[in-house]
Amino acid sequence: MSQNTVRFLYCSIVLLPKGYTSVSVTMERGSADGVQAQPGSGCPQSASNTDAKAEVSMAMVWSIQEAVARQTLQIGVSACGATAVVDVLQALGISVAPELVDGCVRTRLRRNESPLPDYLHSRSEAGATHQQLIDGAEQASDGRVLGRFFSLHPQRKVRLVPWLASWIRRGAVPVATMNMQRAVPAGEETPDAWHHQLIFGVGPNAVFMTNPLDVVSEGEVHERLCSESVLLIRREDVLQRLTNEVPLSTVSDYPDTRWKALDVEGQVKQMITEEGFSDGEQPKMTHIVIPAAYKSGVTLFTLRDSDVVHSLLEAPELPLL
Known part of the structure; x- marks a missing residue:
């Protein structure tokens, strides 16, 4: 992080968490060991902070202006993970071509033209896991960058914004x-995928992210970070790939026992049965639930020779609630 002092005044309704009307924050970013911020009178505070203003945390990897100028738009289909790694490397002072990063992350694609069983298996792992991001960042940086993943599921005893702020101040870059x-x-409409996003800063009840450039409330982000490893597949995506050429039973022919535990085959059969119902006769399933390869949480990246690397690697897992 630059030692030069960077000041900015941010006042915009466009990048506010839903439900807020104004925010004014003057921030000074100086030495890497801390960030000082003075919330303006319009700044929202999260419920966990209302009784202790001194605990309100704000820290930035990039200023808003820097994020607008430096953020990477999604570099390819299902490549949100590789896109996040490109921005991580940028934030750590390393410039690597996006296509090289994508190759290192080994982004997996959906097999949209496959029959249903293979299509569902491809959906369960399309994109990348947090481990692919860690391995990809290390490979793309020639070993100069390492990452550490912190799971937030099952629910953890942590206040998300202060926890993120403490690591950002020490030079870590979160995804x-x-x-x-x-x-x-x-x-x-319910989205059809998980998502990796660089967190370029946090503030009172706010998490700033790229791809897309956005600020989301702490509670909303925390809920998305605390999820079982499952994925909803839309009804139309299931029914249009049914074929007599491939037995439906092959859905369960997979080493991951969760396919049988979730009875994915039975869910599909129920959807097929519902096709015989008259419209309005009874509610129909909108989605089936399949296992997902991803784990919800935050990966913290840093330079291997940085001062924070030892504390990052030695930090305990977040305690269960």
Whole structure:
């Protein structure tokens, strides 16, 4: 992190968590050991902080202006993980071509033209896991960058924003691995995937992220970070790939026993049965649930020769609630 003092005044309704109307924050970023911020009168505070203003935390990897200029737009299909790694390396002062990073992360694609069993298996692992991000960042940086994953499921005893702020101040760069099918705003369509996003800063009840550039409430992010490793598949994506050429039973022919535990085959059969119902006769399943390869949580990246690396590797797992 640069030793030069960077000041900015951010006042915009565009990048506010839903439900807020204004925010004014003057921030000074100086030495790597801390960030000082003075919330303006319009700044929201999370419920956990209302009784202790001194505990309100704010820390930034990039300023808003830097994020606008430096963020990487998604570099390819299912490549949100590789995109996040490109920005991690940038934030740590390492420039690597996006296509090289994607190759190191080994992004997996959906097999959209396959019959249903193979399609579902591809959906369960499309994109990348947090471990692929860690391995990809290390390989793309020639070993100069390492990462440490912290699981947030099952629910952990942690206040997300202060915890993230403490690591950002010490020079770590966070990436969130989230189930976007949780905390879906009322009236919006359920997303069809998990998502990796660089966290370039945190503030009172706010988490700043790239791809897309956004600020989301602490509670919303925390809920998406605390999810079982499952994925919802839309009804139409299931039914349009049914074929007599491939037995449905092969859905369960997979080393991961969760396919049988979730009775994915039975869920599909139920959807098929429902196709014989008259419209309005009874509610139909909108999705089936399949196992997902991803784990929800936060990966913290840093330079291998940084001062924070020892404490990062030695830090205990977050305690269960």
